[in-house]
Amino acid sequence: MEYDVAAVEAKWQDLWEREKVFYTTEDTQRPKYYNLQMYPYPSGDLHMGHLRNYTYVDLLTRYRRMQGYNVLSPMGWDSFGLPAENAAIATGIHPREFTERQIVRMKSQLRRLGAVYDWSRELACHTPEYYKWDQWLFLKLYEQGLAYKSRSAVNWCEQDQTVLANEQVVNGACERCNSPVTRRDLSQWHFRITEYADRLLEDLEGLDWPERVKTMQENWIGRSEGCDFKIQVADGEGEFEVYTTRPDTIYGMTFAVLAPEHPLVEKLVAGTDYEESIRAYVERVSAASELERMSTGEKSGIFIGRHCVNPVNGKRAPLYIADYVLMGYGTGAIMGVPGEDQRDWDFATQRGLEIIRTVEPPAGFEGEAYTGEGVSINSEFLDGLPTPAAKRRIIGWLEKRGIGRRAVKYRLHDWLVSRQRYWGCPIPMVNCDSCGLVPVPEEDLPVIHPDVEDYRPKGQSPLALATDWVEVDCPRCGAPGRRETDTMDTFVDSSWYFLRYCDSHNSERIFDDDKVNYWMAVDQYIGGVEHAVLHLLYARFITKVLYDMGYSPAEEPFTRLFTQGMLVKDGAKMSKSKGNVVTPEPYYERYGADAIRLYELFIGPPTDDAVWIDGGVEGTARFLDRVWRLGMGEVGSLADREENRQDKAILGVTHRALRKVTSDIDRFHFNTVVSTLMALINEVIAYLRGGGQTATFREVYRLLLLMLGPLAPHVAHELWERLGYGGILATQEWPVWDEETAREETVVMVLQVNGKVRDRVEVPADIDEATAEQHALRSHRMQRWLEGGKVTRVIVRAPRIVNVVVK
């Protein structure tokens, strides 16, 4: 009997969808399981790299369902963003039309893989139905003071003609197009994520996430503890504040540095001989890209003709500006302590500035700056104190005099959310000459995204071209106003979509309380490690904001996170831009979805990158072929007879396989799940060749199909039906192994002499130590190695191993 791949797969895909087998509603009788994959950008064609992830998610959906969970597995589209806009610029097709076409294509490809979802919950963030709630969310943040507009130096991508969040700048280049990022002074919308920095940091602890993702978030938030204190400019010309984590080294300050953009700089140099050169320096530095600023080995910077006074001893120190001091971190000014800071050391030695050590380096220390802890020296009243005590002492001293205080700083900046692009969610604000910034009233949402003629970026949002749309009356006073024309970062869309899936089509509220209470938090979240800081940090932030406002029952959105590896081909990540994609179509035609799925699972540990090998699918296709022939009675022979040892043995093998498959799925070791089933079928074939018993085989095969169901659902469903086990496989209960049946009666025990294997014997699994030792000493193969020596010890680990130590 031939297996008609195309017909069988289409039949079951049709049935799962028509019968809404994986559609779900709240059901308090069963435990819920929210299984979610990071929703994709609808890029159109799926390649083998994508299919790997979809296979993992689908496997879990089906497996948890069989285990009796009420599984929520939704799908939707991260459908705003640059690709559609770029395609529109290139082809003239409207981004909406382009996007919706891609969605249709992707849905059909997911269906072809046999991936199942509750499609009734489908959402797409480019639809007004969805982005209305982005806007609502924006207004809520604005009400709470968590969204604000401010002028500041921002990252600007020349290529994309838009601002970027810090997280989108990688090594001084745009993470998307890799072109250099420059600084621009612009008025932009921000979300006050820094207000949540401590909670975002602390709550990481309770999450069942990969350690490295947690570490990346920790580093990104970059909390540091130290102290702010004031420094007077000599001759009463003002003061500035510095931040340091090492206030104990204050006696080692031999200079101070302000960031070039520091507001005090202009005042200090106005009308002096230095004015000209300082202005030139500041201009040069701010025009340079981040990349250029970092790549110079020398520390650039110049003296500004002023001195400042060290508050602890009144010592004068020259004042510099240098671009290694960043306006965006701390106070934008530092004390220069070359003895204990390597950057200050470099700066000082390049200019011949004084260096004073204020911490005793360990004996034999050969480095330049000593940045470790130790005992204070050359520090008057701090001398002799170890670093932590010296810190406490000096902070107390500064506090008492009202010039300093303990301070905590973060590397994390507020989230810059406005973008000068077309294909994104409009920001629901109006600028009014008399009222200023006025929020669009909630009842006027959504602010519908207008059509325009020209999508090309020109430094301002293309929405500004839609004059009819831009010109609007002020919602407060009715005078003519202008809409905000920037759109939101698409990471806003993706920071709450998992909540919306609980109630995708609610037009009254962002989502219903009872529904999110039932489903949240996401039990298993699956996606790429590239989102470790971007999406995953923003989503945690927005969830916490919604929690604080009483909308989300969960303070953390994703209880458990799994980050899968990439698929590699020809030494590079499989991607359209690298031109190394393997398209699934030929494999569907030749081997079918099940064989592809199995190979995707088998290819290697899910956490690791895996190399695509063309011949690999053939192996899993052969395996499925054997499963089929076994089911069709084309292998070995069966008879109705009394149960014998072979029957008991194969049942034992099957139950042990079931035990391992269950625990390996739970541990996300999908590759060994497949190899376990392959080994099982090899055993079953050997069993049938020896003549099987009908009832035993039927039971073994039933368990095999149940285990195969989540992995290779089409062929498993078809066989389940043909062999008449009853019902639809997908809704059967996941079997539980029987320990008694799984127990092995005999095992092969290894006999060693001095740690080297010299013999193997089959023994009862419950053999006692004395008997095991007798086996070792009496084995005639062992005699050769025992002769002429003296047995000094016998180590017995029954029933696995006996090691005889001979001298």
Add this chain to the structure above:
RNA sequence: GCCCGGGUGGCGGAAUGGGCAGACGCGCUGGACUUAAAAUCCAGUGUCCCUCGUGACGUGUGGGUUCAAGUCCCACCCCGGGCACCA
């Protein structure tokens, strides 16, 4: 530079509360079936040896602990990722 991962056959990978290294698969070699091929099935497949023995060696390198080390400890090399003038 700092912080995480990771180095096992020709290839992807199994095996870590220390206990048979190389499961399972790919590839390759030989054989069966066939007029032939494909498919399928069977056997073999870490390295070494005129000694073919349940022989010696073997999990990046060098030491160590142990009856026993891929697994534990110390030092180092290489690869991948993250962070990186963050004061």
